[in-house]
Amino acid sequence: MSAATVASIAGAATLSEKADALEDAMSVELDKRIATPWFCNIEPTPDPIPGDTRPYYMHNDPRLPVMPKAPTLIDFYKLRFAPANHVLQSARLAKINGYDEKIVMACLLHDICVGNLIRTDHGYWCAQMVKPYVDEEVSWAIEKHQALRFFPDVSVGYEYPDSYIRFFGDDYKPEAYIVQAHEEAKKHRWYMTSRLITLNDLYSFEEGVVVDIDDFTDIIGRNFKQPKEGLGFDGSPTAHMWRSMIWPNNFL
Template identity: 95%
Template sequence: MDRRSFLSNMSAATVASIAGATTFSEKADAIEEAMSVELDKRIATPWFCNIEPTPDPIPGDTRNYYQHNDPRLPVMPKAPTLIDFYKLRFAPANHVLQSARLAKINGFDEKIIMACLLHDICVGNLIRTDHGYWCAQMVKPYVDEEVSWAIEKHQALRFFPDLSVGYEYPEAYIRFFGADYKPEPYLVQAHEEAKNHRWYMTSRLVTLNDLYSFEEGVVVDIDDFTDIIGRNFKQPKEGLGFDNSPVAHMWRSMIWPNNFL
């Protein structure tokens, strides 16, 4: 997807959404989400989980609020796997699937491919702001520490160029935030810590495959990554959301995103 063309043709609603973000970091997150949504729209079907705050009533359903049973969403298995989430909650998830595909085509290590596959899964399904931290936290019990670390740090690293791998500061950020924009201090600190870390390149390659993965017309299936997931994701037998892990509530929130309580 051409970012310059996208930014020049954003809808009024998209512009308002981005402008309403409080910090520049949140605005950057909003741009990435808007592009991901647009990519999904251009390729195939609408999001399963794109739920309006005040939904149209379902014929015959007299409930005022939904609680653990939303008829607008596909029913999840009792012990859902990561692949179940991709198919029934994240679908079509083209951005992360294309990012992982690009990393795979480029011959990168499976940890990098796995990090690319997971790096933005919370954006359209749980929370957008500080998404790198949220995504890293929700997968931390199930992946190698290097993978969760790379996911967390990619949020900061995307603001800082690294010409050694061909990663330039995104032109879209210059046009949107202005040439004089400086990342928030916590992002600067995270970058300084990351660039001296032994796993720096793992996270840096997530940003590289993140930036160039928007390829319009390409359809990628989560089943293409079944073996990589099997080797790199510790699937709890109770199912994601029901294993009493410190992050189980995050996965339940995506199973039942519209619970009243």
């Protein structure tokens, strides 16, 4: 991990934000080692494209693949999230371990906004983004994994991540809202669904493992309500989030 990356983690405002920054950095490092397509490394202020005199971009950015008019979730994985090795490995691990399809689906979706929309409080953002399209249990579990990752659970073999100790110190205490979310989640009937996201999250940074989103086509078909208008154009409460990933560099 580069010195600049470490500095960015250290500069995060709260310790929860530091944890988000660390997970993002780990995912980025994993994607680099797997081989990252060029379009995953867009600079916010790039060198001008030859022949293109526009100072700003609106809608299609020539540095990014054009999305279909009615994009599916798989289109986003291939054209915007790619290579997304961490979430793909997480879902693969859950599938290998024989967990329910809801858990596999939750693992597949739990971090998709991190590198494409927003990193801070990503559990809440990811949950909100997919809520119109998945079972309520899946979106709830994705939201609560944000808090559960800070608390061990020996019943499933989840330990507090060593990386958190290295980066945040052994005296780190989660913020009050994280503690409260954890306490509420422990009493909920879907607690284990969310807990298993953290278990399959922590151990899914395996170098050299390449997973294809097409391996999950059937699971997505059974567990994700794909709008016929396409994600971003169906008028859902979160359609704007998907459009923000289709056109991430719009000036307005």
